[in-house]
Amino acid sequence: xxxxxxxxxxxxxxxxxxxxxxxxxxxxxxxxxxxxxxxxxxxxxxxxxxxxxxxxxxxxxxxxxxxxxxxxxxxxxxxxxxxxxxxxxxxxxxxxxxxxxxxxxxxxxxxxxxxxxxxxxxxxxxxxxxxxxxxxxxxxxxxxxxxxxxxxxxxxxxxxxxxxxx
Amino acid sequence: xxxxxxxxxxxxxxxxxxxxxxxxxxxxxxxxxxxxxxxxxxxxxxxxxxxxxxxxxxxxxxxxxxxxxxxxxxxxxxxxxxxxxxxxxxxxxxxxxxxxxxxxxxxxxxxxxxxxxxxxxxxxxxxxxxxxxxxxxxxxxxxxxxxxxxxxxxxxxxxxxxxxxxxxxxxxxxxxxxxxxxxxxxxxxxxxxxxxxxxxxxxxxxxxxxxxxxxxxxxxxxxxxxxxxxxxxxxxxxxxxxxxxxxxxxxxxxxxxxxxxxxx
Numbered sequence: 001x002x003x004x005x006x007x008x009x010x011x012x013x014x015x016x017x018x019x020x021x022x023x024x025x026x027x028x029x030x031x032x033x034x035x036x037x038x039x040x041x042x043x044x045x046x047x048x049x050x051x052x053x054x055x056x057x058x059x060x061x062x063x064x065x066x067x068x069x070x071x072x073x074x075x076x077x078x079x080x081x082x083x084x085x086x087x088x089x090x091x092x093x094x095x096x097x098x099x100x101x102x103x104x105x106x107x108x109x110x111x112x113x114x115x116x117x118x119x120x121x122x123x124x125x126x127x128x129x130x131x132x133x134x135x136x137x138x139x140x141x142x143x144x145x146x147x148x149x150x151x152x153x154x155x156x157x158x159x160x161x162x163x164x165x166x
Numbered sequence: 167x168x169x170x171x172x173x174x175x176x177x178x179x180x181x182x183x184x185x186x187x188x189x190x191x192x193x194x195x196x197x198x199x200x201x202x203x204x205x206x207x208x209x210x211x212x213x214x215x216x217x218x219x220x221x222x223x224x225x226x227x228x229x230x231x232x233x234x235x236x237x238x239x240x241x242x243x244x245x246x247x248x249x250x251x252x253x254x255x256x257x258x259x260x261x262x263x264x265x266x267x268x269x270x271x272x273x274x275x276x277x278x279x280x281x282x283x284x285x286x287x288x289x290x291x292x293x294x295x296x297x298x299x300x301x302x303x304x305x306x307x308x309x310x311x312x313x314x315x316x317x318x319x320x321x322x323x324x325x326x327x328x329x330x331x332x333x334x335x336x337x338x339x340x341x342x343x344x345x346x347x348x349x350x351x352x353x354x355x356x357x358x359x360x361x362x363x364x365x366x367x368x369x370x371x372x373x374x375x376x377x378x379x380x381x382x383x384x385x386x387x388x389x390x391x392x393x394x395x396x397x398x399x400x401x402x403x404x405x406x407x408x409x410x411x412x413x414x415x416x417x418x419x420x421x422x423x424x425x426x427x428x429x430x
Contacts, residue, residue, distance in 0.1 A: 007238040008230075015234070016225040020218075024394065025413040029231060036237035099217055101410065104392055117183060118215040119222055124185065139176040146179070146211055153214070 003043060006052055007036060013120070014056060020115045021064060023104050031067070035060040054122060057130045061112060068108065102152035110145035113138055173197050178204065182211040289352070291388040291395040294372035294406030297349055297358055298393050302368040302410070309345030309360050319346050323357040327375045329403055333359050334371070334427040339420050341369060353377065367411035371424060372397075374404045385421055387414065396421040 014035060018028040039046075039059050046055050103111060109131075116127045124142075128135040173194065180186050181194045198205040301308055311319040316333060324331040326348055333343050341361035349356045351374050359371040376399070383399045394417050397406035405428070407421045 004239045008235060011230050011234050011238055012226040012228070015228070015230070016222050019225050020222050023392075024389075024415075026415050029234065032234055033237045036234065040237075040240040099214070099221060101392065103218070115218075118218050124180070139179065142179055143175050146214070149214060150210060 003052075007039065007056075010053055010056060011036075013053060014060060017057065017115060017120060018060065020103060020119060021060075021111065023100065031060065031064060034063045034067070038063055051126070053120075054126050054130050057116065057120065057122070058132075061131055098153065102149055105152060106145055106148055110141045110148070113141040114145040114149070117142060178208060179211070182208045183215070288388065290372070290374060290399075290404050290406050291386070291397045292390070293351065293356070293374075294370070294397065294408045295388070295390050295393040295395050297356075297372055298370045298395075298408035298410070299391065301347070301358065301360065302370060308368075310347035312345040313343040315345075316343065323348060323373075326355045327357055327373065327403075329373075329375050331357060331373060332428070334424045336361055336420060336423060339416070339423060340364065341367075341420065344368075363411075367409070369407060369409035369412055369417070369420060372406040372408065376401070376403055385418070385425075387418075389414075398425065 011032065014032045015028065018031045018035075019025065022028045022031060035056065039056055042059065046052065103114075106114065112131060113127055116122045116130060117124070122130065124135055124138050128138045131138070133141075171193075177186070177190070177194060181191065181198075186194065198208065311322065313319075320331055320333055323346060333346070336342070340363045342363075344360040344362045346357060346359040349358055354375065354377075357373045359373075361369045361371070385396050385398050388395045388397070392410045393408050394410070394412070394414055395406050395408045396417055397404065398421075399405075405424065407417060407424060409417055412420070
């Protein structure tokens with residue numbers, strides 16, 4: 001299988017991760033497109049025989065970080081908006097909607113770790129390599145992401161203290 | 167369970183994620199058996215992971231847009247970015263670049279539009295986003311007057327705003343009217359109509375009367391705290407459509423629908 005075929009095969013995976021990462025559909029696909037274009041430009045840096053998928057996530061991560069850093073919305077609204085209240089779960093559809101919303105409320109670096117672990121099923125070591133962070137940081141971000149998510153899903157403030165388990 | 171390897175927070179996550187080898191897993195099994203609170207937490211982690219996958223996995227089955235296949239095959243056809251980018255660039259408007267990917271209806275409005283300064287109009291986007299964030303999570307009181315009294319609602323709001331309003335029909339987009347309410351604006355009353363899909367996704371239409379005839383603008387998009395807003399200015403009033411539940415594309419298609427229906 002050549003690179004093109006393998007890249008095409010991986011598009012759905014990239015889209016799924018991107019959708020969870022940026023939540024609105026058009027921007028998510030823009031992110032995938034930028035990632036693929038970047039991957040082609042940098043293909044010489046990819047080491048054959050290593051996991052192409054993990055490498056693409058690294059590329060996507062870098063593209064995403066640069067985008068977030070450089071782009072502002074068309075019209076930047078002020079920061080004084082109230083936090084969007086979470087609707088209490090009444091039905092499954094709403095509950096799932098709230099999950100999506102809660103994910104979006106996580107700090108970006110925690111969200112990336114959580115999604116790579118749960119959605120993409122990367123090993124903790126792969127996540128560390130993909131994001132270029134130590135494995136200890138992966139574990140602490142994963143832990144904080146889940147704690148915050150749980151607090152959000154319970155409709156509590158995210159100030160819940162991390163439990164230290166001995 | 168051995169004394170020299172205490173159970174750590176990392177172990178719990180690895181256990182919940184199924185990343186432990188059999189021996190360590192057995193240790194955790196034994197450890198959790200006597201700690202219901204931790205066991206419950208692990209179960210919660212697993213449940214959330216399953217929900218996450220259930221929510222995002224359907225993306226895997228969606229048809230892949232052609233522009234992504236092109237990009238994957240290494241053909242650099244930047245022009246195909248976000249179907250509407252090309253039209254937008256052709257209109258000679260887009261010095262602003264990146265965030266403007268989806269101005270679909272540009273062409274509809276382009277012929278009669280004089281661009282107004284962005285800052286002047288951004289206020290309406292912000293206010294519409296705030297109003298959406300405040301009222302859309304309401305379960306029991308999302309609106310003051312419900313859709314069952316639509317005629318009354320429209321007459322009342324029209325009278326207060328001094329405009330002939332109507333509530334657009336958005337069934338085609340899967341959204342039906344929940345009702346509306348009157349809100350304070352910067353200089354006078356503002357109307358908010360709320361719509362909801364069968365699945366409970368909500369969107370609000372924010373309408374403000376303009377005291378002096380205004381320079382009209384095209385659709386603009388803004389986003390803050392999860393609320394996406396498309397807004398535009400007509401001669402006598404401004405509109406903003408806000409939602410945190412709909413994608414930018416969905417929001418845009420609704421904005422287009424509203425625009426067409428409200429066209430004088």
